[in-house]
Amino acid sequence: MSLVRRVALAVAAPLLAFVVAGVVATLVLIVTGDDVGGFWDVMFSVPAHRNLVSILNTTALLYFSGVAAAIGFRMNLFNIGVEGQYRLAGFAAAAFAGQAWLPGPLNTVVAILVAMVTGALWAAIAGVLRVTRGVSEVISTIMLNAIAGSLIGYFLSKIGVNNGNATNTKQIPEGSRVGTIKLFSDSPTELYGLSLLAIVLGVAFWVMLNRTRFGFDLRASGSSETAAVASGVDVRKMVVVAMLMSGAVAGLIGLPTMFSDSFSYGSSFQTQLGFTGIAVALLGRNNPVGIAFGALVFAFLNEQATLLNILAGVSPDIVYVTQGVIVLAVVIAYEVVRRYRVRLEQAQVAAELAEQRGQPVPEGVGS
Amino acid sequence: MSTAATATRPPVETSPEIRTRRRRIAVLVLVGFALLCLARVISGAEELTSSGTLTVTLTATMPIAMCGLGGLWSERAGVVNIGLEGMMIMGTLGAGYFGFHYGVWAGVLGATILGAMGGALHALATVVFGVDHIVSGVAINIIAVGVAGFLAEAWFSALEGGGPTQSPPLPTPPTIDLAFIADPMNTLEQKHWFLISDLASVVEMLTKDLSVLVLLGLVLVFGTSWALWRTRFGLRLRSCGEAPSAAETLGVNVYRYKFVAVLVSGALAGFGGALLAMVSSSGFQVGQTNGRGYIGLAAMIFGNWRPAGMLAGSTLFGYTQALPFRQGTVSVHGLLLLVAAILLVVALVQLLRGRRTQAGGALVFGLVFLTWYLTTDIVPREFTTMAPYVTTLLVLALASQRLRMPAADGQIYRKGSAG
Numbered sequence: 001m002s003l004v005r006r007v008a009l010a011v012a013a014p015l016l017a018f019v020v021a022g023v024v025a026t027l028v029l030i031v032t033g034d035d036v037g038g039f040w041d042v043m044f045s046v047p048a049h050r051n052l053v054s055i056l057n058t059t060a061l062l063y064f065s066g067v068a069a070a071i072g073f074r075m076n077l078f079n080i081g082v083e084g085q086y087r088l089a090g091f092a093a094a095a096f097a098g099q100a101w102l103p104g105p106l107n108t109v110v111a112i113l114v115a116m117v118t119g120a121l122w123a124a125i126a127g128v129l130r131v132t133r134g135v136s137e138v139i140s141t142i143m144l145n146a147i148a149g150s151l152i153g154y155f156l157s158k159i160g161v162n163n164g165n166a167t168n169t170k171q172i173p174e175g176s177r178v179g180t181i182k183l184f185s186d187s188p189t190e191l192y193g194l195s196l197l198a199i200v201l202g203v204a205f206w207v208m209l210n211r212t213r214f215g216f217d218l219r220a221s222g223s224s225e226t227a228a229v230a231s232g233v234d235v236r237k238m239v240v241v242a243m244l245m246s247g248a249v250a251g252l253i254g255l256p257t258m259f260s261d262s263f264s265y266g267s268s269f270q271t272q273l274g275f276t277g278i279a280v281a282l283l284g285r286n287n288p289v290g291i292a293f294g295a296l297v298f299a300f301l302n303e304q305a306t307l308l309n310i311l312a313g314v315s316p317d318i319v320y321v322t323q324g325v326i327v328l329a330v331v332i333a334y335e336v337v338r339r340y341r342v343r344l345e346q347a348q349v350a351a352e353l354a355e356q357r358g359q360p361v362p363e364g365v366g367s
Numbered sequence: 368m369s370t371a372a373t374a375t376r377p378p379v380e381t382s383p384e385i386r387t388r389r390r391r392i393a394v395l396v397l398v399g400f401a402l403l404c405l406a407r408v409i410s411g412a413e414e415l416t417s418s419g420t421l422t423v424t425l426t427a428t429m430p431i432a433m434c435g436l437g438g439l440w441s442e443r444a445g446v447v448n449i450g451l452e453g454m455m456i457m458g459t460l461g462a463g464y465f466g467f468h469y470g471v472w473a474g475v476l477g478a479t480i481l482g483a484m485g486g487a488l489h490a491l492a493t494v495v496f497g498v499d500h501i502v503s504g505v506a507i508n509i510i511a512v513g514v515a516g517f518l519a520e521a522w523f524s525a526l527e528g529g530g531p532t533q534s535p536p537l538p539t540p541p542t543i544d545l546a547f548i549a550d551p552m553n554t555l556e557q558k559h560w561f562l563i564s565d566l567a568s569v570v571e572m573l574t575k576d577l578s579v580l581v582l583l584g585l586v587l588v589f590g591t592s593w594a595l596w597r598t599r600f601g602l603r604l605r606s607c608g609e610a611p612s613a614a615e616t617l618g619v620n621v622y623r624y625k626f627v628a629v630l631v632s633g634a635l636a637g638f639g640g641a642l643l644a645m646v647s648s649s650g651f652q653v654g655q656t657n658g659r660g661y662i663g664l665a666a667m668i669f670g671n672w673r674p675a676g677m678l679a680g681s682t683l684f685g686y687t688q689a690l691p692f693r694q695g696t697v698s699v700h701g702l703l704l705l706v707a708a709i710l711l712v713v714a715l716v717q718l719l720r721g722r723r724t725q726a727g728g729a730l731v732f733g734l735v736f737l738t739w740y741l742t743t744d745i746v747p748r749e750f751t752t753m754a755p756y757v758t759t760l761l762v763l764a765l766a767s768q769r770l771r772m773p774a775a776d777g778q779i780y781r782k783g784s785a786g
Contacts, residue, residue: 028514032521078501134770135763138449138501139668142661143756150756154749278505315520315531320513328488328506332496 013337014283017330025322029314038312043304049184051303053191056183058299059292060195061253061270065277066295067205068250070286072137074209075222075242081126081141082250083274084148089119089247090254091152091169094265095159098170107176108259115251122148123247127240137243145274156265168266178259194256201249206288218242250274279327285334298323396679402708404565410740412701414693416565418556421572423692426647428678428685429584430455433639434663435670435677436591437632441486442672443595444628445608446493447777449504452660453511454485454633458640460515463534463651464522466644471540475580475641482637483630485511490629494622497779508660516653523651534651537644542576549575578646587635592674604628608773611780621780636660665759671770680762687758691751699751700743706761707736713765 029036047055065082072079093115097107126144129135160167180190209215220228221238229235253273254265262268280298284290305319407415414420434451441448461481466474485507492503516532523529528536548570555567595601606614607624615621643659644651662684669683670676690698710733717726 028517032518034521080505129760129764133764135760136668139661139665139763140760142658143665143759146658146756147753147760150749150753154747157749275509279509282502282505315517317513317516317520321510321517322513324506324508324510324513327509328492328498328503331498331502331506332492335496335498 009337009341013333014330016333016336017326020329020333021322021325024325025318028318028321034314034318035312039308039314039318042307042311042314043301045304045307047300047303049187050189051307053183053187053189055296055299055303057189057192057195057256058302059295060192060198060256061273062276062280062295062298063198063292064201064249064253065273066280066284066291067201067288068246068253068274069278069281070284070291071205071218071242071246071249073222073281073286075218075238076225077239077242077246078138079123079126079141079243079246079250080138080278081123081144081274082246082253082277083272084141084145085119085122085247085250086253086274087152087269087271088122088148089115089251090258090269091155091265092118093251093255094169094172094258095155097172097176097259098264100173100176104175107173108178111172111176111259112252112255115255116248117251119247119249119251120244121247123243123250124240127243130243131236131239152265160266166267168264170264172259172263176259177263178256180260190260192256192260194252194259197252197256201252202288202292209288214241253277276323279323282327283330297326392675392679399709400565401562402705404562406701406705406708407565408559408561410701410704412694412698413559414690414698415701416568417693418553418568418571418575420686420689420693420698421568422575423689424682424686425572425581426578426642426685427688428681429581430639430643430647431659431663431666431684432588432678432681433584433642434636434660435667435681436588436663436674437482437486437635437639438664438667439591439672439674439677440595440604440635441489441629441632442667442776443605443608443773444625445611445773445775445778445780446489446625446629446632447500447504448489448629448632449501449661449664450485450489450507450511451504451632451636451663452656452658453504453508454482454489454636455640455643455656455660455663456508456511456515457481457485458637459644459651459655460518460640461637462641462644463519463537466537466641467526467529467535467650471538471645474537474645475540475638478637478641478644479634480637482640483634485637486630486633489633490626493779494625494629497781499779500777519651519653532653534644537650539649540578540580540645542578543582544576545574580642580646584638584642587638588674588678595674605773607780608775611775611778615782622782625780636663639663662755662759665763668770668772669759669762669766672772683758683762684755687755690754691748695751696745696748699746699754700740702754703736703740703746707733707740709733710736 025039026036029039065086068082068085069079093111096114097111100107102110122144123141126135126137126140129140130137156167156169159169161170178193180192182190207215209219217228217233217238220231221233221235225235228238254269257270258265276298280294281291283294283297284292301319301323305316308314308316308319403416407413434455437451437454438448458478458481461477461479462474465477469477488510489503489507492498492506493500519534520531523534524531526535552567552571552574556564556571558564595605603614603619604624604627606617606619607621607628611621614624639659640656643655648655663681666680666684667677669680670678687702690702710729714726714729714733717729
């Protein structure tokens with residue numbers, strides 16, 4: 001197959017998905033009698049500088065979340081529990097950092113570790129239950145999400161500080177906060193320092209997947225468990241380790257905002273990022289670069305959604321519909337393209353064989 | 368179901384194995400109930416088996432059971448349905464819109480149809496296009512949340528009593544009230560006798576203001592049991608979940624059966640949504656389902672992909688959901704004693720079977736729960752809301768290894784793969 005055709009086929013699926021999602025959104029808006037033109041104007045408007053910065057910040061959060069989900073997906077392990085893991089981890093980190101037991105930046109570093117360990121351990125419960133008791137991780141992680149919510153509520157009521165209208169953890173001391181980066185001089189919002197961790201994570205994820213034995217085992221277990229077992233992979237160990245890693249990455253999701261903006265865990269802590277991360281991972285085909293693209297698209301959609309209500313009077317919920325449709329459409333489109341490619345390859349091979357048969361068959365070839 | 372109607376009924380023989388299994392399940396249920404009564408008597412948490420608690424349990428159980436039943440239909444045909452949650456959300460939305468404008472039965476019908484539409488989408492993705500079942504289900508859940516939020520704002524904002532996140536109060540489905548049985552049972556219940564008063568509560572629950580929708584749900588559970596295990600249609604449907612290639616070689620149209628199963632699955636989840644919006648509460652609310660679709664799925668797994676077991680699992684979850692509303696901090700505290708007792712019994716049984724590690728694990732957890740019970744008087748409020756989820760995990764951890772799911776469950780099937 002020519003290079004042009006291969007690239008065209010790779011781009012075709014996501015493109016098709018976006019077109020379908022756009023059509024569905026338009027149809028829904030027509031049915032409810034909303035302002036279709038206004039919707040498209042807002043969605044295609046170029047973001048202002050301040051919006052660009054928030055898009056980048058959200059991209060980083062969604063990238064963490066997407067990678068956390070993708071580590072599991074790569075070996076057919078459905079960690080639906082990223083949501084609970086990152087909330088619990090965020091809470092633990094905030095509670096720890098707020099105590100200010102350690103000085104300045106050391107406090108920050110240890111708090112990040114606390115978040116990663118908390119996320120990892122919470123995810124490990126599902127992993128251990130799966131390998132020792134055969135409990136489906138899909139169900140157990142969903143249950144753990146709900147339990148995490150209640151646990152946080154309980155501990156927050158115990159150690160939280162009530163500032164009049166809400167209960168938060170203690171403020172992170174000045175010295176342990178992480179600075180921001182000013183990208184545009186006219187923008188009041190700035191890039192959170194810890195957002196840069198996303199780049200480190202992306203590189204680490206790529207190296208782990210493609211350049212380490214663990215990454216190979218991970219992909220092997222996902223592609224064919226029986227083959228992996230036959231080649232000596234301890235799948236049970238892999239499940240637990242993959243869950244630990246997934247949870248550890250999930251632990252990072254809440255940190256950039258917390259250390260650069262809110263400085264505590266409370267009602268303002270952004271939820272639902274874990275679920276969006278699943279969609280982002282699927283959109284990016286669990287690939288380090290693909291997830292970055294998916295995270296950017298979803299961050300862009302989320303940012304435009306906040307403008308929808310103000311500028312076009314359309315409920316931002318329409319964007320969630322669009323996001324869901326994109327995910328479903330993209331996986332269907334990948335499948336359609338894959339089938340088309342297989343047919344194409346078969347046709348090509350058949351054509352070449354026919355050609356060979358037409359000519360004198362060389363010694364030792366054909367039957 | 369013309370196949371079922373014209374089929375000569377296969378001779379139904381209940382093998383001795385099935386009969387012993389049924390007897391064992393019956394004994395387990397009875398022992399569990401007796402332990403619960405004992406926990407009530409010892410801990411003095413009267414709400415553990417009061418008719419009030421049981422009534423709330425029943426209304427909490429049925430929506431979960433309908434999702435579980437939906438999961439059963441689809442997984443018996445080999446399609447994993449994580450999208451039940453989304454289909455249930457569509458059901459609550461349909462009940463809210465059609466129920467408010469056109470009455471109770473239109474609401475039920477609308478909920479069922481919207482749920483089935485979610486099912487159709489899932490079937491299209493998984494059966495026709497061969498997309499991973501979990502991926503499709505997750506996407507459907509995201510879509511459903513968006514659609515429900517968006518349409519609720521469009522439909523209910525302008526209505527009196529409604530708002531952007533909730534519908535106006537919906538009409539209540541008719542109820543059946545057999546006061547001549549319920550009233551004497553209530554007298555009996557108030558005596559607080561061991562087991563007798565508790566059984567009286569059960570009878571009272573079934574005879575006092577029983578919603579016809581709840582009754583319909585129970586009929587659907589038994590109807591499913593008949594349709595899937597006693598008809599030709601059911602045999603073929605289940606064969607698609609066990610060995611689709613073999614079914615294909617025998618002339619079964621696997622795609623069609625899978626499609627029908629997933630459609631029914633969505634319809635049942637939608638009906639569960641109707642129950643939730645019209646029986647368990649007074650109207651549609653955004654976020655009302657709160658994970659019930661997933662719990663239904665867990666209930667089905669707990670029930671070993673069978674209707675009766677699924678109903679038992681749903682009851683367990685319905686009960687732990689109901690309890691926090693009935694003097695929760697005291698009642699759930701009483702429940703700790705029951706959990707401790709069960710774990711200690713499990714430890715003993717495992718020890719007798721020579722499984723030391725399992726026995727040790729159960730013993731440790733049993734002692735932890737016992738200590739918790741003995742050293743406290745109430746359970747913190749936040750912990751009571753955790754009860755259904757912790758129960759799900761515990762139950763699955765204890766039961767999972769003995770379960771057998773349909774052999775081809777979750778696998779992607781393509782026509783012609785039989786060769």
